[in-house]
Amino acid sequence: MNRKEFLQFGTMGMTGMALFPANLFAEETKKANLDKFPSRLPYTKNGDWKEFHLSVNITQQELAPAMKIHTLTFNQTMPGPEIRVKEGDKVRVFFKNNTELNHTIHWHGIYVPWRMDGVPYVTQMPVMPGKEFVYEFTAEPYGTHFYHCHWGTLLHMQSGMFGSLIVEKDDDPIKKAFPYDREYTLVYSAHDVNFLRNELNGMLERMKERMYMMQTGRFDPEWFNLFDSMEELQKAIANGYQPPYLVNRRAPADLPEPNWFTVNGKSYPSTPYLYIKTGETIRVRLINAGTENHHLHLHGHDFWMVCDDGVPLPQPWQRNTLSLSPGKTYDIIIEGTNRGIWTFHDHDTRRVTNNGLYPGGNLMALVYEDLPEEERVIQPMKKMKMGNMNKGKGRDMLPKIALDE
Ligand SMILES: [Cu+2]
Numbered sequence: 001m002n003r004k005e006f007l008q009f010g011t012m013g014m015t016g017m018a019l020f021p022a023n024l025f026a027e028e029t030k031k032a033n034l035d036k037f038p039s040r041l042p043y044t045k046n047g048d049w050k051e052f053h054l055s056v057n058i059t060q061q062e063l064a065p066a067m068k069i070h071t072l073t074f075n076q077t078m079p080g081p082e083i084r085v086k087e088g089d090k091v092r093v094f095f096k097n098n099t100e101l102n103h104t105i106h107w108h109g110i111y112v113p114w115r116m117d118g119v120p121y122v123t124q125m126p127v128m129p130g131k132e133f134v135y136e137f138t139a140e141p142y143g144t145h146f147y148h149c150h151w152g153t154l155l156h157m158q159s160g161m162f163g164s165l166i167v168e169k170d171d172d173p174i175k176k177a178f179p180y181d182r183e184y185t186l187v188y189s190a191h192d193v194n195f196l197r198n199e200l201n202g203m204l205e206r207m208k209e210r211m212y213m214m215q216t217g218r219f220d221p222e223w224f225n226l227f228d229s230m231e232e233l234q235k236a237i238a239n240g241y242q243p244p245y246l247v248n249r250r251a252p253a254d255l256p257e258p259n260w261f262t263v264n265g266k267s268y269p270s271t272p273y274l275y276i277k278t279g280e281t282i283r284v285r286l287i288n289a290g291t292e293n294h295h296l297h298l299h300g301h302d303f304w305m306v307c308d309d310g311v312p313l314p315q316p317w318q319r320n321t322l323s324l325s326p327g328k329t330y331d332i333i334i335e336g337t338n339r340g341i342w343t344f345h346d347h348d349t350r351r352v353t354n355n356g357l358y359p360g361g362n363l364m365a366l367v368y369e370d371l372p373e374e375e376r377v378i379q380p381m382k383k384m385k386m387g388n389m390n391k392g393k394g395r396d397m398l399p400k401i402a403l404d405e
Contacts, residue, residue, distance in 0.1 A: 025367075025376065030275060036264055036266060038077075039077065039081050040084055041081035049091070049092045050091055051093075052092070052093045053096070054105070055075060055095070056096075056098060057098045057099060058070060058072060058073075061265055063191075063265070063354075064267045064268070064269065069193050069196060070159075070196070071160035074163050077265070079187040079189075082163060082165070083163065083164070085165075085167055086168050087140055087167050088139065089139040090136070090139075091138070092136050093135040093136075095133045097130060101129065101151070101156075102120065102126035103149045104149060104151050105149060105150070106148055107147050108146045108165075110137060110145055110165065112135075118149075139167045142312075143167055143311060144166055144285040144329040144330075144331050145165040146164050146165050148161055148289060149162075154256070155200075157189070157290070157291075158195075158256070159191075164185045164287055174333070177306070178304065178306065178333045179281065180281040181280045181282065182283075183282060184284050184285070185287070186263050186272070186286050187265075187289050190258035190351070191259070191262065192256035259355045261346070261353075262290075262362075263364060267354050267360050269359075271363060273365050274367065276368055278336050281333060281335050281336065283306075283332070284331070285329065285331050286324055286329060287329045288329070291326055292351060293326070294324045295347040296323075297320060298343075298366065299342040301338055303318075303332040304319075304333040304335075305317040305319055305322060306332065307331035309329055319332075334366065339368045340375075341365055341371065342366045343366075344365065346361065
């Protein structure tokens, strides 16, 4: 993308694309929309193994036009790339830490051997700055899962360290019951950007402390701040060591209160669209990698809840709202039975805001690609015989998409 194309795209994103239905149907909008879903992480085959590479870096992420934050990201994207494997695959993931912080990877919902579970000081030592750790497991069970950092989880997860992990199988039970035409992955998160900024700055302070610890011989890069006995810990404290649970090592006085809400790393008006056509069926994989409950509601349709935490439900449930609590995944099926442009959003309206301002956050649209030209514009107000309201310019005065639930 050259500079001119970038500027054109940027302008479109900021002014028209999100609000004006006419642009929703442009080929370039649809093409740009594909980038709003996680990219597929490529692998190489090594004997029986599928080998993947993940790294963590500090990168900038644009949540909405002109709103950028610093994030900790897998392979420089938020969410991280999607790992998609077949049930029974042998998976090897080389994880490289390119930051000054510790990290691990936890494979949420996967039956990994316990030493591969990614819980620091429980199943493994944290992956130190500059180090690499190799995770190996068999991909099971089937379904929609995710991976995330398990070190300093509160900060690292809302900083962006999460990604989808999809385990497929040849004879997919959902595909059999609801032959679907396309599928989408949506990863939800919530961010207190002030907390993120303070914590990342606090991290720089702790780096200075670590330098001091290293210079004074109280730091072992392989063992960090782990002590073999209470005496050893007490001796270190007497020598100036501050355990991480001491209050003066915590930057914020309060727990974070998220003020930005993202779907696939984007807040409205940058959120992805779910394109569908009349008669089509789509599968949507919903993953909550954040800290908030999202009460997701689809307008104009019911959907079928078909998988819960990846497990196919014995009986699909017909719904128009579901509650996606932290750590949960659901798969839903939407049938293209009611042509139009329909919002799909968090019905806890605190989460359809950007820093307290509506509209924003988890506001998205289900868009019928086959909506006829004449239905793409809102009827001019004068045709609606609404008294004084038609005294304007005789053209539409409503927002192009009704944003209220
Ligand atoms: Cu981390």
